[in-house]
Amino acid sequence: MKVQIIIRIILIHFTFCLYSCGKEKTTPDEDRPKEILTIPVVVHVINYSPDPFTISDQKIRSQIEVLNLDFRKKNPDHLNTPAEFFNLVADVGIEFSLATIDPNGNATTGIIRTESNLTGIDGQDLTGTTAIEDLRLYFTEKGGQDAWPSDKYLNIWIADYSNRLGELTLPGYANPPGSDPRIDGVVIEPRVFGTLEPLALNHEYGRTATHEIGHWLNLRHIYAGEKNCNSSDLVEDTPTQYGSYTGHPTHPQESCGSHDMFMNFMDYVADDAMYMFTTGQKERMHALFQPGGLRRQLFLNSSH
Ligand SMILES: [Zn+2]
Numbered sequence: 001m002k003v004q005i006i007i008r009i010i011l012i013h014f015t016f017c018l019y020s021c022g023k024e025k026t027t028p029d030e031d032r033p034k035e036i037l038t039i040p041v042v043v044h045v046i047n048y049s050p051d052p053f054t055i056s057d058q059k060i061r062s063q064i065e066v067l068n069l070d071f072r073k074k075n076p077d078h079l080n081t082p083a084e085f086f087n088l089v090a091d092v093g094i095e096f097s098l099a100t101i102d103p104n105g106n107a108t109t110g111i112i113r114t115e116s117n118l119t120g121i122d123g124q125d126l127t128g129t130t131a132i133e134d135l136r137l138y139f140t141e142k143g144g145q146d147a148w149p150s151d152k153y154l155n156i157w158i159a160d161y162s163n164r165l166g167e168l169t170l171p172g173y174a175n176p177p178g179s180d181p182r183i184d185g186v187v188i189e190p191r192v193f194g195t196l197e198p199l200a201l202n203h204e205y206g207r208t209a210t211h212e213i214g215h216w217l218n219l220r221h222i223y224a225g226e227k228n229c230n231s232s233d234l235v236e237d238t239p240t241q242y243g244s245y246t247g248h249p250t251h252p253q254e255s256c257g258s259h260d261m262f263m264n265f266m267d268y269v270a271d272d273a274m275y276m277f278t279t280g281q282k283e284r285m286h287a288l289f290q291p292g293g294l295r296r297q298l299f300l301n302s303s304h
Pocket of ligand 1: 215
């Protein structure tokens, strides 16, 4: 199993390089957005101790690389998009870079590490009644780490989300636009982060962060409501879909009277089975940056 995973990682790196290291372009220049927004990222590594999952700086950087492929339509596997959806695949025009200046104006690597006994569940309000101050993951004095200002940075917390027996229970989650700034960001499990070991099966390509940052940028799941044709993801060019898909479905699959776009980053399929955002999703994300939008200030504070 392990050897298979390593071979797949080597293969995807080789494939990425074929496209991104050479001159070959997957989209003509005129289709590229003129203005690229670059969002500074701070990664808060909450290292559960004793923790078998070492999160190296390289693993973190490998995740940033994935984001900069997926949100720029530079991921070579977007070419797998079925013909009927191919014209909808969007270059979202957003890039991410590890912060170089901290909120106090000092130089930083954008990676902050804390040893504590907290796990991902310490950042999640499971009942809907937990006071923000009790979500310890987001507070340095409680064993987590304080968010950096969400009008200047994307906060990513990396925290084990397991039953402490090594079983992955949830890959990650997002606190969406409009969240209290103290928790605004995404939480990702170390074993689904980046493209370097340790990695969980079906989470080898860093797409959990792509998906969760999609939520952080206001996207809903492609299927909107589970087992429901009367719900909407509020995006016009994504077909209505009855429920989520997992694993590796084959196209076409049909529900609610149309073919399903399960290969969208906002479904639940395996990392190597999802590879596209649509133009409508791009527009919904960018609406956040317009005057009056919930991430307008982040836009104004970021380079573009
Ligand atoms: Zn989701």
